[in-house]
Amino acid sequence: MESKSRPTAADIAKLAGVGVATVDRVLNGRAPVRQETIDRVKGAAEQLGYHALPLIKRRATARIANVRLGFVLQKGADPFYQNVAAALRREFSSRVDVSGKVEIVFVDDISASSLGKNIVGLGTKTDAVACVAIEHPLVVEAVDELKLRRKSVFTLLSEISASGVTGYIGLDSRKVGRTGAFIISKMARAQGRIATLVGSHRYRGQELSEIGFRSYFREMGEEARLLETIVNLDDPEVAREVTTSLLDRHADLAAIYDAGGGRDGIIQAIRAHSSGQRPIVVCNDLTGATRSALIDGIITCVLCLPVEAFARAAIDEMIASITGVRAVAPNRTLPFDVIFAENLPAKSESSFEG
Structure with missing residues (x-):
């Protein structure tokens, strides 16, 4: 037989x-x-x-081995992005379900062509990519190219319109802008001009924050107080020059809302200005510089991404897209922290400050 x-x-x-x-x-x-x-x-x-x-x-x-996650962040010298990178590495190394490698690329040249090349380049050697990117056809093209290669691509902090995007992880930017407007409306003097700064109109996150900020004042019937939005390229030196010019030209400057980066330049300009003006200032992210400025009264309020929770959410969604252990959330928005000098956490307690 x-x-x-x-x-x-x-x-x-x-x-x-x-x-x-x-x-x-x-x-x-x-x-x-x-x-x-x-x-x-x-x-x-x-x-x-x-x-x-x-x-x-x-x-x-068993623990899944050889997982490779790629992150395209910006401005390598920016303390905020250094904090994010450190949190991503900590979160991945603490995982018990996977092992492998996290690769982080900082892009100082935030042109669309540079971002697109970095997204595709990193995507070819990793299992999933997450990026902070501007809205531009070249960036959309890069994301869609990775989708054709069956790679997951997530946007961080600012969404883009590419159909190839697997999911978004960050804040509800419109809520951030409206919260900034609410704080300024309650704390700034009743008369006086209000300045709005963005890094670039091509960041949808910043654009949505600006829209939310302006919509609040429009509903309050105070839109006439708002100056034209100024682009500072998320660059501290440009932000310093812009803020100095605002203080020079508007003796009645009541407030500044910074929807993007460049916050260190705003702080420097206010500290150094001969007029001694102290407009209400609302900006993003708790760093060493913004902590000191909160204590000194240069900055009024900081709207913060909870960096540790953000890193956990990003790693979670990327691993889910690779392993299929669960469905990926197409939109993962996190609550943000509203920090004044009065509720400033001790450095040892802060989960979002490096």
Whole structure:
């Protein structure tokens, strides 16, 4: 009587509807495999009585190795992005379900062509990419190219319109802008001009913050107090020059809302200005400079991304997109912190300050 042949990896692959190479990856843990695929391979092995079923079962619950996550951040010298990068590395290293590598690229030249090249370049050597990017056809094209390569791409802090985007992780920027407007309306003097600064109109997050800020004053019937929005390129030196000019030209300057970066330049300009003017200032992110400025009364309020929670959410969504352990959230918005000098956390307590 002829004995029945023992099932092979090819038999498992056929029944599971995957390639033999995928079965090999499940068996040997050589690369990330979606949880759904692992379950199908395990089910086929159980059905056929595959001799390596115990190994497959261990792999199904084992730590996933060789996961590669890529992040395209901006302004490597900016303390905020350094804080974000450090939080991302801490979060990934603390994970018990995966191991691998986080690669972070800082882009100082935030032109669309430079961002697009960095997004594609990083995407070709990682399993998933997350980026802080401007809204531009070249950036959209880069994201859509990675989608064609079956790579997950997430936007951080500022959304873009590319159909290839897997999900967004950040704040509700319109709420941030309206909160800034609410604070200024309650704290600034009743008369006087109000300045709004953005890094670039191509950041949808900053644009939405500006829209929210202006819509609040429009509803209050005070839109006439708002000066034309000024672009500071998220550059401290440009922001310093812009703020100095505002103080020179508007003796009645009541408030400044900075929807983007460049906050260090605003602080420097107010400290150094001969008039001694102290407009209400609302900006983003708690850093060493903004902490000191809050204490000194140069800055009134800081609207903060909770960096540790943000890093956790980003890593969670990226891993989910790779492993398929759950559906990816297309829009993961986090609550933001509203910090005054009176509720300034101690440095040891802060989860969003480096």
